[in-house]
Amino acid sequence: MSSERAQRGGAGAGFDEVNDDDDDVQDLLESYVEPLSNDELIELDEVSQEAEKEGDEEEPVRGLDIKTLKECLGGIEKALETLKEHDPNSARSSKLAHNVEKVSRFIKKSMMKKQEKPKSSIYSFFKPVRHAIPVRPANPATAGPSTSATEVSTAGPSSISSFFK
Structure with a gap:
């Protein structure tokens, strides 16, 4: 074996x-x-x-909210300013700053889209109903007994049944 x-x-x-x-x-x-x-x-x-x-006892779900993201981007901008001031090779620091700012703008645009995104209202989940058969008002000549005040009887249950004939 x-x-x-x-x-x-x-x-x-x-x-x-x-x-x-x-x-x-x-x-x-x-x-x-x-x-x-x-x-x-x-x-x-x-x-x-x-x-x-x-x-x-699970750990809380961590997420990056807009406030924290703004603080981070602000810190990056300050670091880029410090880099531009102290780096002897200005071409290198300018190129780095340009690329970082490009990414920063993209992130800011994404943030703005999230903030501007309207919340769905309850009406967005409903659609208007269109009837397959058009609803037409009843023709008075064929509608049955009239319900005017002069012809309405107060005789009790027979008046209700005559209404539905």
């Missing part, structure tokens, strides 16, 4: 070696068929509660 492992480069257990442990696999499968005892259930519950507590 060791010569086979040496031929394979000595990497881990081979398939034949795993098959030798059929009894262990069978024992493991049979252990899942048996119901858990009360003590085992309590232990599982405690472990899951501990895992939930650990999950609750």
